[in-house]
Amino acid sequence: MLVVFAFAAVFLVAMWKIFTKAGQPGWASLVPIYNIIVLLKIVGKPTWWLVLFFIPLVNAIVGFxxxxxxxxxxxxxxxxxxxxxxxxPIFFLLLAFGDAEYVGGDAYTPSAGPQPMRRAA
Known part of the structure; x- marks a missing residue:
């Protein structure tokens, strides 16, 4: 039982740090349901996706x-x-305390490589 509490505490600390890195209040990670709403905001998904977390099997896919x-x-x-x-547990800690920086939700698209140079007129 103590191990479960230790994992939960580590996860909460990591989520607090991830929320603050994304410009959201860290305390939001402690509030049930509201933490999912804020997480959806961080990743750029609509708030109504919260409903999908209450549907069995769909919640696993949406979580992924x-x-x-x-x-x-x-x-x-x-x-x-x-x-x-x-x-x-490992990757949330890496995300929280590593050098990863928040670049934005769904609007972010990785660069497809060097872009062609435009001529000056």
Missing amino acids: IVYAGLAKAFGKGIGFALGLIFLS
Whole structure:
């Protein structure tokens, strides 16, 4: 039981730090349901997606999508998203205390490489 509380405390500390990195209040990570609303805001998903978290099986799929969006919002790729999904305690700590910076929700698209130079008129 003590181990479960330790994991929960580490997760809450990591979420607090992730929320503050994204420009949201850290205390929001402690409030049930509201923390999901703020997380949806961070990843750029509509608030009505909260309803999807209450539908069995759909909630797992939506959770994966939100975790992938969280990785993307901090400029990370699909490998990091898979880490968030399958090794959450480690990757949430990496996201919270690593050098990842918030770049935005769904509006972020990684660069497709060098862009052609335009001629000056």
